[in-house]
Amino acid sequence: LLTLIIADAALETVPESLRDHTAVRRSAASRGKRSDEVLLDRSYHHAAMLRLKDHSRRGRPDLVHFALLEAAATPLYSEDRLRICVHMFGGKAIFMGEQVRLPRSYLRFVGLMEQLLQEGKVVSGGRRLLESVDMDFGGLVDRIGASSVVGLSRSGRPSGFEAVAEDLASEEDAALVVGGFPRGHFTAETASCLDQVFSVNRRPLEAHVVIARALYEYETQVLGK
Amino acid sequence: LLTLIIADAALETVPESLRDHTAVRRSAASRGKRSDEVLLDRSYHHAAMLRLKDHSRRGRPDLVHFALLEAAATPLYSEDRLRICVHMFGGKAIFMGEQVRLPRSYLRFVGLMEQLLQEGKVVSGGRRLLESVDMDFGGLVDRIGASSVVGLSRSGRPSGFEAVAEDLASEEDAALVVGGFPRGHFTAETASCLDQVFSVNRRPLEAHVVIARALYEYETQVLGK
Numbered sequence: 001l002l003t004l005i006i007a008d009a010a011l012e013t014v015p016e017s018l019r020d021h022t023a024v025r026r027s028a029a030s031r032g033k034r035s036d037e038v039l040l041d042r043s044y045h046h047a048a049m050l051r052l053k054d055h056s057r058r059g060r061p062d063l064v065h066f067a068l069l070e071a072a073a074t075p076l077y078s079e080d081r082l083r084i085c086v087h088m089f090g091g092k093a094i095f096m097g098e099q100v101r102l103p104r105s106y107l108r109f110v111g112l113m114e115q116l117l118q119e120g121k122v123v124s125g126g127r128r129l130l131e132s133v134d135m136d137f138g139g140l141v142d143r144i145g146a147s148s149v150v151g152l153s154r155s156g157r158p159s160g161f162e163a164v165a166e167d168l169a170s171e172e173d174a175a176l177v178v179g180g181f182p183r184g185h186f187t188a189e190t191a192s193c194l195d196q197v198f199s200v201n202r203r204p205l206e207a208h209v210v211i212a213r214a215l216y217e218y219e220t221q222v223l224g225k
Numbered sequence: 226l227l228t229l230i231i232a233d234a235a236l237e238t239v240p241e242s243l244r245d246h247t248a249v250r251r252s253a254a255s256r257g258k259r260s261d262e263v264l265l266d267r268s269y270h271h272a273a274m275l276r277l278k279d280h281s282r283r284g285r286p287d288l289v290h291f292a293l294l295e296a297a298a299t300p301l302y303s304e305d306r307l308r309i310c311v312h313m314f315g316g317k318a319i320f321m322g323e324q325v326r327l328p329r330s331y332l333r334f335v336g337l338m339e340q341l342l343q344e345g346k347v348v349s350g351g352r353r354l355l356e357s358v359d360m361d362f363g364g365l366v367d368r369i370g371a372s373s374v375v376g377l378s379r380s381g382r383p384s385g386f387e388a389v390a391e392d393l394a395s396e397e398d399a400a401l402v403v404g405g406f407p408r409g410h411f412t413a414e415t416a417s418c419l420d421q422v423f424s425v426n427r428r429p430l431e432a433h434v435v436i437a438r439a440l441y442e443y444e445t446q447v448l449g450k
Contacts, residue, residue, distance in 0.1 A: 062329050066294070075428045078280060088418075088421050105268060106331050161441075192426070203300045212295070212437035 002174055002218060003083040003144050004211065004225045006067050007137065007190045009180030010060035012090045013117055014040045021048040037118060039110055047164075055182040058089055064180050065109045066208040068102055084172040085140060086180065087190070092117070100129045118159070137190045142208055146175035149195045151216075155185050156197030164198050165217035176218075178210050227301070227399055227443060228308040228369050229436065231292050232376075232415045233364065234405030235285035236316045238342055238367055239265045244271040262343060264335055280407040283314055289405050290334045290431040301444045309403065310365060312415070317342070318360040318368075326356045362415045371400035374420045377435055380410050381422030389423050390442035401443075403435050 018024050019035040027044040028035040040059040042049060049055045066084060076082040078099065086094040094116065103109045112130070112175060114124050122130040141149055148171045150164065166172040178184055183204075186194070200210065243249050243387075244260040250268040253260040262438070265284040267274060274280045289311065301307040303324065310406040311319040319341065328334045339357070341347050349357040366374055373396045375389065402419060404411055425435065 007278065015297050064330075066291075069291070070433070071436045073431045075426070075430070078428075201300070203303075204298070206298045208295070209298045210436065216438050216441065217303075 001081065001083055002176060002222075003085060003142075003146060004071050005140065005175055005177045006064060006071075006086045006180035006214070007177045007210075008057070008187050009064045009067075009086045009088050010039050010058050010182065011064045011086065011088050011146040011180070012058065012092075012114065013114070014038055014045070015052065015090070016086040018045065018048045018052065018120060021045075024048050033114070033145060037114055039113055039117075041110070044078065047049060054089070057122055057184050060182055061110055061113065062106060063207060065102075065106055065181055066206075067178070067211055068096070069104065070211045071215060072096075072100065072199070074215045074219060075223060079223070081219075081222060082153055082215065085134075085144070087137050087140050089181070091134065091136050093140040095131045095133070097127060097129050097131075124208060128168060137187075139191050139194050141175065145173060146168075146176055147171045147173045149193060151176045151177040151191070151194040151197040152184060152200055152214065153179065153185055154198050154199050154201075154204060159198040159200060161200050161213045161217045165221050167196075168218055169221035170184060178207055179213070180207055184187050226306065226402065227393060227401060227447075228249060228310060228371060229296050229440070230369075230400055230402045230430065231289060231296075231311045231405035231436075232315050232402045233282070233412050234289045234292075234311045235283050235407065236289045236313050236338065236405065237265050237283065237301055237317075238313065238339070239263055239270070239313070240277065243270065243273045243277065248251065249273050258324045258339070261448075262339055264313050266335070273386055278420045284411050285407055286335055287331060288407060288432060290327075290331055290407055291431075292403070292436055293321070293327065294302075295391060295433040295436045296440060297321075297325065298328055299444060300448060301440055303449070306444075308369070309439065310369070312360075312362050312365050314406070316359065316361050318358050318365040320356045320358070322352065322354050322356075346431055347352075362412075363418050366400065366418050369400055370398060372396050372398045374400045374402060374418060376402040376416070376419040376422040377425055377439065378404065378410055378422050379424050379426075379429060381424040384425060385424040386425050386442045389425060389439060392421075393443055394428075394446035401439060403432055403439070 024035045028038045042059040064125040249260045253263045267284040309321040
């Protein structure tokens with residue numbers, strides 16, 4: 001079983017310091033919510049976010065949405081050969097169940113994440129679709145019990161998608177770690193938990209593109225072409 | 226130069242027969258538009274659409290949005306080695322310029338497409354970003370001047386992404402045709418213009434997954450790993 005971890009993901013509820021900002025309260029109110037219940041989103045909270053530490057890496061649920069849809073659309077996931085997790089900026093892990101159909105609509109995805117982060121789980125028909133747990137990245141890696149943790153980053157050792165996939169497929173329970181942020185590198189905390197880091201392309205690639213390519217190559221290794 | 230054509234795409238303005246439907250008028254009005262100006266969208270117009278011919282293949286701009294974002298996120302496109310076109314259900318072609326950054330927000334994408342279909346083009350800074358032309362699929366293929374037109378469909382001859390990519394890369398100006406609809410096969414009109422049709426996976430794959438994989442394999446052929 002391969003585990004994909006979307007790490008340092010630009011997904012979080014509005015942090016406390018911004019909850020009284022007028023634009024933040026107004027955008028929450030327009031959706032009938034309080035500002036501590038909504039996701040931080042650069043497209044609505046850009047001005048307010050300028051005060052935040054690391055603001056250029058935060059508040060991009062759309063990027064996490066695409067990355068998750070990409071991973072969940074693979075045969076690998078639909079055949080239960082892939083487990084999908086997110087580790088959020090600020091230290092929460094999200095575990096996705098098997099055969100979960102995420103909403104393709106961004107607004108519905110945001111609503112689902114807000115529900116998850118408030119209630120700690122999303123259950124449907126007695127089945128746990130999503131679970132969120134306060135947990136640092138090391139704790140997530142421990143819980144997964146991965147035999148090898150491989151990160152993809154332009155700061156890593158030059159390699160290619162195919163070689164990385166062969167490497168992952170040679171392990172019983174490997175974890176593949178892809179950054180869920182728009183620019184920059186893994187945080188020091190995340191980087192310290194990676195056994196190996198590879199750079200798979202000379203050019204910067206969006207997270208969903210990296211995920212599509214890495215999972216495709218891994219899939220050809222384990223499910224055939 | 227490779228051309229990607231997203232064919233029989235589930236993207237169109239609300240057809241005349243549905244423009245007076247209450248739900249359609251209401252959803253258009255909520256965006257300050259008339260019902261002949263907005264895109265047909267299953268998530269708002271589901272009930273009204275049940276009257277429509279081929280309704281299960283229509284009204285999915287979200288699917289076309291993902292497919293376009295996937296293609297435009299490749300190094301292939303950013304290095305001007307890929308031309309991207311859409312052929313819409315009902316017979317209009319969309320030509321995308323070079324280095325166009327499409328909106329990641331679905332609502333902004335819908336607004337952009339509505340503007341394009343009304344005005345016939347979208348220009349920014351003197352540069353034509355998008356153009357829409359009334360044209361059947363054969364006309365689009367002629368205008369592209371493709372030396373070989375290759376479709377991907379589960380009804381095609383069994384092959385693989387890598388083999389298809391090698392085939393495309395061996396041509397000077399090949400066109401790759403991927404269906405832009407949620408289920409079913411190419412329309413007869415589209416199918417009649419394809420030189421070859423390959424099935425690249427035993428499982429049904431979403432358009433954006435097919436595009437990610439096919440363009441990745443093509444890219445490794447022409448730009449290296």
